[in-house]
Amino acid sequence: MDIGFPYRIDARGRTGEAADHAVHVRDLVEQVLFTSPGERVNRPDFGCGLLDLVFGANGPELAAAVEMTAQAALQRWLGDLLTVESLTVRAEESTLRVSVNYRLTATGLSSQVLIDGGTSA
Template structure:
C-alpha cells in the first residue's frame, strides 16, 4: 500500500492509501503535469506539458512532446516502469496523454490515460 496522491484523508480519518498499480499511475501523473522548477530541491522534475493546452499542436510539437515525456519518465521512474508508447493530443482546450508501459516489478502491461482541461471561466455580473 502507498500514500494516495493527492494526499487526502480516508473515511476512517487516516491517510488514504492506494494499491501499487494506482500508485504507479499517480506517479506518472505527477511527472507529466508538474512543471520543471515547481518542486523545491527538484528543479528538473516534471515536463510542463500542461502548457500545451494553450498551443495549437502540429506533428512536430507532438513528436517533441513524446520525446520530452519519454525522457522525463525514464529519468524519474525508470526503476518502476518501462515506457512502451506515448500518445499526445490536444483539442477543444483539453490535453490528452496516454502512456503505455510495463510495471517492472510485476511485469504487467498497462495503459494510463490522463486528461487536463482549461478551467472554465465563470461570468461575473
C-alpha cells in the same frame, strides 16, 4: 505503503493510501506528466509540463517535442518502477492526445494512461 494521490487524510487520521501498487504507479505517471519543471522546490527539473501546453499552438512539431520530453521524464523519474513500452503523441485539430503504455517492474502487469488535452489552434 503506497501514498495516495492527491495527498489526503483517511478516516483514521493517517495518510491516505493508494488502492494498490498499480494505482500508485499510475498516479506517479500523471504527476510526472502534469508537473511543470520548476514547480517542485527541491526537484526543479522534475516533470515534463503538459499543463503548460493547454493554450499553446498545436501541431506535429509540438507532438514530437512532447513525445521526447515525456519519454525522457518518465524514464528518469520512474525508470525503476516501470518500463515504457510505447508513448505516442498525436496532434489532432485543437487536441493533443498522449498515450503511454507501460509495464510495471514489480508485477509485470501492463497498463495505459490516456490524456486528451485541448490546445489553441
